[in-house]
Amino acid sequence: MVSPKDQQLAWVRAILAHLGGISANELAQRAKIAPSTIQRPLNEPDWPNALSGTTMAKIAAVAGLQPLEFPPRSGGLGEPEATPFQYDQDANAIGSNLDRAVRELCRGRNGRDPWVMRSRMLEMSGILPGDILIVDLNLQPRPKDIVCAQMYQWPLMKAETVFRVYEPPYLLTNSGSTSRPVPVDDQDVIIRGVVDGLIRPRQ
The missing domain is CATH 1.10.260.40 (lambda repressor-like DNA-binding domains)
Known part of the structure; x- marks a missing residue:
């Protein structure tokens, strides 16, 4: 909580x-x-x-807001909520320290994926755009876990990766928005894993 x-x-x-x-x-x-x-x-x-x-x-x-009123979401309608973390190919690059931190959190355990949060859907949980989330694909979600899920649009052959709060049997946003709960049905909405690590790059 x-x-x-x-x-x-x-x-x-x-x-x-x-x-x-x-x-x-x-x-x-x-x-x-x-x-x-x-x-x-x-x-x-x-x-x-x-x-x-x-x-x-x-x-x-x-x-120019009210107390605890979050700023409106930025970005266009077509932008993803999260994207896979891209490692630097050059070990001497400026971001290599960040790369090493991400690799360290993922090393030695199978099924751990790093993602970069792009939206404010979980800002009341303290997760902001730019945060790197480590997803463990082997963990079973528990109530109130932050999870990585895929939402499928089968007629369009599309899938969107999102991060939500799991409140069985629903996925919830945590941004003060009016988004409706989404039921997990293991067909159109599938939980892929549980977030168990976070890195916030220095601004």
């Missing part, structure tokens, strides 16, 4: 991305609050305090 504090932090990260990938320090300056008010909850996992209502209101005002 996502805690209120985790929802707040997911919302703040979405605001940072929405404003062009600005830093927490810049957001604090725009909102006229102390930088540590935002930085400490974001950077210290054990930080006990949630953001106050006043702080949330100031951050929301900077973004």
Whole structure:
């Protein structure tokens, strides 16, 4: 279950991305609050305090939104929700450190696939566009797991890979959107695996 504090932090990260990938320090300056008010909850996992209502209101005002109102999804209608992670062919490339981290999480275990999240469908679970999700194809999904699923359109011979929260027997988004639950029927909607790892590249 996502805690209120985790929802707040997911919302703040979405605001940072929405404003062009600005830093927490810049957001604090725009909102006229102390930088540590935002930085400490974001950077210290054990930080006990949630953001106050006043702080949330100031951050929301900077973004032109209401508190806990997530920015609209970006991108065109034809863009996928997630894409397979592409490894660099050049071991000396700038992204090679990221490649090594992904390989390390996948090494030694069969059936582990890395994917790059492109949508905001799970932003209230703290998953944002650009996050790399490690999917274990051998795990059995449990309630509230984040899963990788395929939705088939058989007449069009198309399949879409999506990431959702599993609440048997449905798949749910977690973005504050009005998307309807999708039943898992193992024919048109099939769960491929369970997310059990996440890497957030440095912006």
